[in-house]
Amino acid sequence: MTTDVLVIGGGPAGMAAALSARDNGADVVLIERDKRLGGILNQCIHPGFGLAVFGQELTGPEFAGRYIQRIRETDIKVMLGTIALSLSKDGTAVAQSEEGIQEIRAKAVVLATGCRERPRGAINIPGTRPAGVFSAGTAQKLINCCGYLPGKRAVILGSGDIGLIMARRLTLEGAKVEAVCEILPYSSGLKRNIVQCLDDFGIPLLLSHTVTRIFGKDRLSGVEISKVDESRKPIKGTERRIDCDLLLLSVGLKPEIELCVDAGIEIDPVTGGPYVDDRMETSAPGIFTCGNGLHVHDLADYAAEEGERAGKNAAEYAKSITKNSALAVKCYKVRAGRGVRSVVPQYVSSGEALISIRVSEPVNNAELLVLSGGDIIKRVKKLSFTPGEMVRIPVKGITSDVTVELKRKGVAAGG
Amino acid sequence: MDNTKKITCIICPRGCIIDVKVENGEVKSIKGNQCRRGADYASTEVLHPKRVITTTVYVPAFDCMLPVRSDKPVPKEKIKDIIPVIKGLSIRRPVRMGDVLIRDIEGVNIIASSDMGMEQFQHTN
Numbered sequence: 001m002t003t004d005v006l007v008i009g010g011g012p013a014g015m016a017a018a019l020s021a022r023d024n025g026a027d028v029v030l031i032e033r034d035k036r037l038g039g040i041l042n043q044c045i046h047p048g049f050g051l052a053v054f055g056q057e058l059t060g061p062e063f064a065g066r067y068i069q070r071i072r073e074t075d076i077k078v079m080l081g082t083i084a085l086s087l088s089k090d091g092t093a094v095a096q097s098e099e100g101i102q103e104i105r106a107k108a109v110v111l112a113t114g115c116r117e118r119p120r121g122a123i124n125i126p127g128t129r130p131a132g133v134f135s136a137g138t139a140q141k142l143i144n145c146c147g148y149l150p151g152k153r154a155v156i157l158g159s160g161d162i163g164l165i166m167a168r169r170l171t172l173e174g175a176k177v178e179a180v181c182e183i184l185p186y187s188s189g190l191k192r193n194i195v196q197c198l199d200d201f202g203i204p205l206l207l208s209h210t211v212t213r214i215f216g217k218d219r220l221s222g223v224e225i226s227k228v229d230e231s232r233k234p235i236k237g238t239e240r241r242i243d244c245d246l247l248l249l250s251v252g253l254k255p256e257i258e259l260c261v262d263a264g265i266e267i268d269p270v271t272g273g274p275y276v277d278d279r280m281e282t283s284a285p286g287i288f289t290c291g292n293g294l295h296v297h298d299l300a301d302y303a304a305e306e307g308e309r310a311g312k313n314a315a316e317y318a319k320s321i322t323k324n325s326a327l328a329v330k331c332y333k334v335r336a337g338r339g340v341r342s343v344v345p346q347y348v349s350s351g352e353a354l355i356s357i358r359v360s361e362p363v364n365n366a367e368l369l370v371l372s373g374g375d376i377i378k379r380v381k382k383l384s385f386t387p388g389e390m391v392r393i394p395v396k397g398i399t400s401d402v403t404v405e406l407k408r409k410g411v412a413a414g415g
Numbered sequence: 416m417d418n419t420k421k422i423t424c425i426i427c428p429r430g431c432i433i434d435v436k437v438e439n440g441e442v443k444s445i446k447g448n449q450c451r452r453g454a455d456y457a458s459t460e461v462l463h464p465k466r467v468i469t470t471t472v473y474v475p476a477f478d479c480m481l482p483v484r485s486d487k488p489v490p491k492e493k494i495k496d497i498i499p500v501i502k503g504l505s506i507r508r509p510v511r512m513g514d515v516l517i518r519d520i521e522g523v524n525i526i527a528s529s530d531m532g533m534e535q536f537q538h539t540n
Contacts, residue, residue: 045482061482061529065512147473147480192425384429
């Protein structure tokens with residue numbers, strides 16, 4: 001099969017990419033391994049989506065539904081139950097479905113493969129290996145899509161938004177959530193989720209705490225939690241056991257980059273996703289990326305907006321309007337300066353770009369400075385910056401390499 | 416009736432802890448907020464806290480879970496009464512996103528958050 005633009009992944013970023021590539025005149029094939037479009041939105045039944053894109057608050061399935069409806073009205077070729085097995089640098093993918101294996105040759109490719117959860121093995125919790133230890137997103141899918149409650153007494157490790165939302169979900173489904181433990185001295189989740197998912201139900205949030213042992217032979221029977229010191233090391237003597245049959249891990253997400261590695265695309269060790277330019281193009285000319293497969297987002301709305309840009313640029317590439325990857329020619333670099341953990345894009349090929357950053361730690365009353373050629377070309381003042389929040393900065397007037405850094409102000413700094 | 420409630424503001428990531436003093440069902444004073452929006456949020460949260468309900472319902476006919484929601488926020492204390500009613504739903508027909516499944520329960524409707532029993536797309540391989 002041949003096409004102008006192949007989009008791999010049918011979540012918010014992939015659907016938006018497919019639509020915008022089609023709107024820009026390309027023939028589009030969209031492949032999705034699940035039996036329906038929507039990606040992770042299908043299991044996110046809670047509200048909080050759509051404010052940026054649709055100006056109203058929707059649940060995940062409703063947000064997906066809007067895009068699905070629009071795709072239905074186009075001639076985008078949607079292939080469900082189809083997984084990309086490999087991708088080569090020239091834009092040829094090998095895909096498998098019930099029908100068998102086939103090759104899809106595309107002039108441009110948009111990767112929208114989403115992210116994966118870090119598992120128990122990534123954080124090395126000592127103890128036995130019983131059933132009952134799940135990643136939070138897996139438990140979310142079991143409850144919301146499969147109608148299966150994976151336990152009755154739960155401890156949640158990690159207070160990012162997925163962990164918080166699962167605390168509420170488990171409670172509403174009749175399970176008892178004993179505690180949410182967070183190794184850091186602050187939660188990376190939204191305040192809104194702490195209030196509405198924990199406080200509403202009286203679930204304790206234990207900051208500077210982690211799980212230090214797992215008990216149980218066949219089924220989880222309990223966990224040992226401990227306080228941690230400033231360097232996140234468990235403090236001896238603070239151990240306490242909580243009986244439970246379910247431990248959920250909400251301990252971070254990483255972009256899914258198997259296909260990128262396959263195609264020899266360069267990866268940023270900080271974001272865990274590919275290096276891109278302001279057009280969302282990777283180091284392989286004609287292969288674009290967006291959404292959580294590029295860097296982990298806080299809002300699906302922004303993943304979709306990124307997909308829209310990637311799709312448009314892929315369509316233009318397919319039409320041979322643009323053939324120069326900024327990464328190939330390495331125009332201007334964008335660097336994370338003091339107080340900033342990550343930047344996307346890492347390269348810019350034109351004078352303007354939308355730069356997404358995450359700060360390293362919570363800071364109040366601070367200012368983000370965007371520096372280029374010795375000048376401050378943009379300032380973003382905010383009462384509060386937290387690592388859980390992605391800050392998006394539209395920047396113009398880029399004439400040389402760019403650095404984004406955080407400048408603390410006043411005495412209130414240090415969150 | 417006289418009491419002071421502590422509210423964590425959710426308007427921005429700063430999360431101010433706001434003290435709201437209530438007398439006879441009226442807000443008498445608000446302290447700890449750093450902006451106007453925080454004051455508005457805190458007084459609503461003390462007098463009439465409301466939440467949108469979302470959950471899922473098992474539909475045997477299609478062997479799948481249907482996500483549902485309230486079309487408006489409901490008083491927080493009613494959530495535990497409404498959830499069992501939703502769980503008792505028996506759905507036997509295909510559903511379109513937005514279809515009303517329960518009409519007027521505690522002043523809101525319960526609606527479907529997703530299509531169900533309808534093919535999204537033909538498998539086109």
